[in-house]
Amino acid sequence: MYSYFHKIQYYETDKMGIVHHSNYFRWMEEARLEWMQSVGFGYCALENAGIVSPVIRISCSYHHAFTFGETANIHLFLEGYSGVKITIGYRFFDASGKDLRAEGQSQHCFMGAKGLPLILRHALPALDTALSSLLNTDTSRPPQM
Amino acid sequence: MYSYFHKIQYYETDKMGIVHHSNYFRWMEEARLEWMQSVGFGYCALENAGIVSPVIRISCSYHHAFTFGETANIHLFLEGYSGVKITIGYRFFDASGKDLRAEGQSQHCFMGAKGLPLILRHALPALDTALSSLLNTDTSRPPQM
Amino acid sequence: MYSYFHKIQYYETDKMGIVHHSNYFRWMEEARLEWMQSVGFGYCALENAGIVSPVIRISCSYHHAFTFGETANIHLFLEGYSGVKITIGYRFFDASGKDLRAEGQSQHCFMGAKGLPLILRHALPALDTALSSLLNTDTSRPPQM
């Protein structure tokens, strides 16, 4: 499990007085890119190697809104890795880590310079190894949604 | 089925050269609020009546990216209405309406001024009637995802 | 003078209940790129020709806020063109075109593929001619701020 904090900004609120729901997807990206950096594969390095990792599918369930003045504590879990696709789960807590506000999930593939899907084992074996090992050793992840 | 057009803006792209995925959720909102207006229940009127309709869950699957210079044609379908909850489906096409780029779905409840869920049949019977009738008569919607 | 309409979106508001001020700069871009298209030089074509036109300086003065449910009518004026730099003025009105809500100004240069400034007369003579002629003939523009 990887923990990421996002301080909520005024410009992220809407006239309902709470954070606009589209921002949660941006925070997932923030958490995901920090996590990849922590695993040793920063996104800049990936892009420089001609590899991008677009979103195939993404979702979020909202239980309780965040608002300005709060900090979101996002727990990120590697939920699945198939060699060509990666599934990541997200749990959005308040700063205390106790109040579950939202849950998200994203799926990504890996693509090369020409927009063609990559088999990571061939294209970037070290990342393939890191993800496989992480999937097997991270027992902290909650059951899949 | 309700059809909505969104002209893609430069500021909606990211350094991958395509529209950032978080924007699709904003376009769903654009389409949804226009559709509610067309059904006779503009969101301003709802808010003035003390009713808000927050997102409970939202998702999007991306098949093929949009980029700057294109116009998205979004088809919106009322997929479900339970009296307290509404489910809306979205299909994102290119301007010709032939190339399916993405598919989305959102669920919403209705809440009153104190943040409590509303039963629409009591709170706003006319909208309840409109939604029920729409659900039964719109046979153009695709099978649920 | 070029007139552009922007329908205000819910996601553009903040918890003050009005449009967040950063969005005005996005609407200036919308208006500017539409205007360039109308002059015969769409931004896609420029980019394909290896020319970009970054913002050097931009400003906005806010008189009276916009909010959700309104449509902004933006008047765009070519205020200056020096051969290497272009200055554009913007006046934000309500939909009626009578209530002046904000005024903006942006300055842009033209740059080639290697990030070096371009002299438009050499790089794209047709655009140079169009801008020069527009500057001399558009007498509708207000005095510079």
Place this chain on the structure above:
Amino acid sequence: MYSYFHKIQYYETDKMGIVHHSNYFRWMEEARLEWMQSVGFGYCALENAGIVSPVIRISCSYHHAFTFGETANIHLFLEGYSGVKITIGYRFFDASGKDLRAEGQSQHCFMGAKGLPLILRHALPALDTALSSLLNTDTSRPPQM
């Protein structure tokens, strides 16, 4: 002088490969609200007291773009305070604090619940005192633009 760091996000870039210029205004807001918190007047507390501080005018000059992977170091200066209006200057550096990338300025007034301008000395004397004293003692600010 107050120093604020913003880690640049992928979703803040555009297809030019650099940060979209509208985001600099969001970072100014981040820096400004953090600075107000550090002075003892968090924006939540202000809003709870029925006071808002809208932007009257804002500008930014761009020297050199930021891009994904960088962290912006924003220096904030109280450039002016008249009792009813406040002027804030911003200098955007790279993380090292040596490479000046952009310069900004914002002006704000203070308004009460009914949208009427406030004289801060009457409405919130402690903030008036804090700002006056800060204006006189902060000799680190650069000459006004």
